[in-house]
Amino acid sequence: MSEESQTTSVSRPRLPRGVRLKHDETRGEWLLLAPERVIKADAIAVAILQRCDGIATFDAIVDDLAAAFSADRGRVEADVRALLENLAAKRMVDL
């Protein structure tokens, strides 16, 4: 994997132009829309992606989620890293 899809604690992940998180009324679910792609986003993915605004750092997002969901920070960090690196490999998140 190239450097561009490695998350670091100071990465400021964001959805690039051309990738949109959308609540679809017809299907009643959250979807991540990208060129020729539609990915269903579960509640955890939505919580993570809504915080990827290009301003908050990776560490800040993890802290925020751990606090919001009263969850173990290590576990949250692993989840966030896995999701973002997976999406970055698909060029659906910029790190």
Next chain:
Amino acid sequence: MSADAKKIPTPVGLLAELTHRCPLGCPYCSNPLALEPRADELDTASWKDIFSQAAALGVLHAHFSGGEPAARRDLVEIVAHCAKVGLYTNLITSGVGLTQALVKELADAGLDHAQLSIQDSEAESADRIAGYSGAFARKRAAAEWITQAGLPLTVNAVIHRANVARAGKMVEFAVALGARRVEVAHTQYYGWAMINRAALMPTAAQAEAAIAEVEALRKTYAGVIVIDHVIPDYHARYPKACMGGWGKRGLNVTPSGKALPCHAAETIPGLEFWNVREHSLEDIWFNSAAFNAFRGTDWMREPCRSCERKTIDYGGCRCQALTLAGDAREADPVCHLSPYHAKVAEIGEVAAGSKEIDCEPAYVYRRVKLPEPAE
């Protein structure tokens, strides 16, 4: 909506052929041989209404295609409308006909993504394939305008005999153009590609080498460019789930407003295609006979009917079944289980058997009027 209609999935994408006008003459064009004239094109208000209906129906992606969609003077207005009704907007362009100002206007109107076609990684060959001198240079410029406007770029490359040796080079070229995604699609033989099949089809060995080259680049460019690879039908064992299943994921609307389950569906005799001028999109999607003709699996014959893959590939492509087996209800002959599969293999072997593969074969270029047959 009837109870039956509830089982029919919501369409994901609408591909709008805004016009069949196009400056290029690519011999593999997927448009029908009988191109629709400008006088028959839907007007701006009609397209806006169709996209509003599409959004209400649950369509997510709006694809602007053609022909060259930039040939429509109302393109910006249509894009802005789609953005307003919440559709994800995708411009599928040859790049010829775009200007830097137009690209900026489209970006400002809310365009989400642009897909630019390239014919080859080398200018001379690319222009020859497109039948348009200078196309290659204009596409380079278009790519720059698109990325400068902050729009994500996909490069689309259709592979055939004249460029099959440079499949990997075209991926590298896409990276150099700043694309985040590249589609490498081996030619599918419908419409113009069908009449040019003998000039377009590479040998199996050429196709396999190209596939291996492109697959190897996935690792090289992981995280840099996403490679979507459409491998050639004629050398495969199983067919593709054309359109992801008939009437399942998307629909096409032609310049004059005919709604089609796929761009080649008009080649199938006996199907009546409703027009958006006379029927709502919802009515067409759920109730028209053409959209229900090959939905699901009830229409299937053997070998599809009892096949475990029937909900994976839905029997493949109906148009290809028609072309190669003579009946759209047959299994796609690309499938090795089809009784007509030998015919596909034979066509593949004819290409492979050509002693000298001409890399500059003569084409029937896509033009408004199909040339009269030579005989």
